[in-house]
Amino acid sequence: MNKSLLLTGALALGLSLPTLAQNASATKYAETITAGDLTKHLTYLASDEMKGRDTGSEEQKIAAQYISDFYNKLGLKGPVNGSYLQKVDLVSSSFGEVELKVGKNKLVNNEDFVFVGDGDMKKAAKADLVFLGLVSDENLAKVDVKGKLVGIWAVGLRSNDLVAKVMDAGAAGIVIVTMEGQANFDRIANRYKTLAGRGRVGFPQEVEQRPMFMVSSDKMGELFNTPVEELKEAAKSNPESIKSQKASYKIEKNVEPIESSNILAFLEGTDKKDEIVVISSHYDHVGVSSTGEVFNGADDDGSGTVSVMEIAEAFATAAKDGNGPRRSILFLNVTGEEKGLLGSEYYSEHPIFPLENTIVDFNIDMVGRIDYEYQDSTNTDFVYVIGSDMLSTDLKKILEYNNITYSNLILDYRYDAEDDPNRFYYRSDHYNFAKHNIPIAFFFNGVHDDYHQVTDTVDKIEFPLMEKRARLIFYTAWDVANRENKIRVDGTNTRGTR
Structure with a gap:
């Protein structure tokens, strides 16, 4: 990117940026973020003895203690009545028996379908399975869904709103296709099977009779005795x-x-201490498989967690030297991201510091690897950035300025599109800040063969690259925390609910 064009554009929009000369203090403290320290922390947190840091497990509590002790040694404050821990009460819901039979075809749980709904029944229920296809007012006028299991075609669409609309129309339950191809479905089904018996973690709530069975496009065609392509056409109108x-x-x-x-x-900041900068990650993972294999979660999200720890050390060291940030900084490692962004949702609903005082969230989720897109590239110094200009055009400019000045990474925005079929924007903890109109930037390295697999281990982490990414986030946070004017909220949250 042309440096003069960046500065010209920034000035035109009223964004005050310093000169392109490096800030000596920022550089000094960024250099405390090292591949060696990242390796040390991650080697422990993603070790086999931590048993995958499953939400609510003893090993997760040990990990929380390790991280808290580290913050204590840095001299950072525990803001929860003197503690570093904000208690989050959850429940584990397991479904001991889930049956689905269509015609004479008795389907196998976590092979033919994945149960993604809720319910509790003393005896089996009978219903017609009808095909609705795309959820539209026109289709709902043509198909009587009351008291029926309803087949929905939701490939590439936001399924929560669609399911709610059909259930509100009186459906008894849902059979849904969210992706095409048996192979894509099998990957999800195998993960559910591997984690079978572990329970689904969430907030306590009353049982909702909402049976919802996810199937492949091929299986949906089989259930209705109709070729998939014909079913897709029928789904439209x-x-x-x-x-x-x-x-x-x-x-x-x-x-x-x-x-x-x-x-x-x-x-705590100095003269602008009431304004809060949040730097976040999720620190727990999914535990062990039904056969005892450990999901170490080195990249997802051990990498983000140790990056937050190292960034915290850089800021704490600066503060001890009398170079503390003007704005306050909250280092936030949340629980339950893998279970549905639970910890960040809880914090956003029970904030320790008022959300109206929170000016930005830098969220770090998977920054230790090279993904499919870059694995054969001659330049692998990249990071994906998502959401950085949706709510604040200042934030993206500040990020790019600091990247040019210090890091020279490839800032890849390909997953920042609103219609991104991967929906990464909705899949990490920044979402629960953005939904409250707090500007965010989500840093991510993309997916790879070990994503959500037991093979996501420390030996595959690219620590020098992770150091570069963590330093960029530090530089950007340093800039936002110390500039005279806080970043503007001049955009609109256009991405709605998950």
């Missing part, structure tokens, strides 16, 4: 042409309490 099927289903649910915690460490 003539779903009534697909013959209904007889079905039955049963769900048994068990609920157990789980105690978990977010970790908060606070560095």
Whole structure:
């Protein structure tokens, strides 16, 4: 990027940037973020003995203690009545028996379908399975869904709103296709199977009778005795042409309490201390498989967690030298991201510091690897950035300025599109800040063969690259925390609900 064009554009928009000369203090403290320290912390947190840091497990609590002790040694404050831990009460809901039968076809859980709904029944229920296809007012006028299991075609669409609309129309339950191709579905089904019996973690709530079965596009065609391509065409405007099927289903649910915690460490600012900069990651993962294999979660998100720790050390060291930030900084390691962004949702609903005083969240989730897109590239010094200019055009300019000045990484915005089919924007903890109109920047290295696999281990982490990424985030946070005017909120949250 042309440096003069960046500065010209910034000035035109009223954004005050310093000269392109490096800030000696920022450089001094950024250099405390080292590949060696990142390696040390991650080697422990993602070790086999931590057993995948599953939400609510003893090993997760050990990890929380390790991180809290580190913050304590840095001299950072525990802002939760003197503690670093914000208690988050959760429950684990397991479904001991889930049955689905269509016609004479008895489907196998976590092979033919994945149960993604809720419910608890004493005996099996019978219902017609009807095909609705795309959820539109026109299709709902053509298909009677009341009391029926309803087949939905939701490939590339936001399914939560669609499911709610069909259930509100009186449906008894949902059979849904969210991706095409058996291979894509099998990857999800295998993960559910591997984690079978572990329970689904969430906030305590009343049982909702909302049976919801996810199937592959091929399986949906099989259930309706219709070729997939014909089913796709019918989904658009003539779903009534697909013959209904007889079905039955049963769900048994068990609920157990789980105690978990977010970790908060606070560095008070100097003259602008009421304004809060948040730097976040999630520190727990998904534990062990049903066969005892450890999901170490080195990249996801051990890499983000140790990056936050090292960034915290850089800021704390600066403060001890009398170079503390003008604005306050909250280092936030949340729980339950893998279970549905639970810890960040809890913090956003029970903030320790008022959300109206929180000016930005820098979220770090997977920054230790090279993904499919860059694995054969001659230049792998990249990081994906998501959401940085949606709510604040200042934020993206500040990030790019600091990248040019210090880091020279490739800032890749390909996943920042609103119609990104991967929906990465909705899949990490920054989401729960952005939904409250707090500017965010999400730093991410993309997916790879070890994503959500037991092979996500420390030996595959690119520590020198991770150091560069963590330093860029530090430089950007340093700039935002110390500039005269806080970043403007001049955009609109256009991305809605998950």
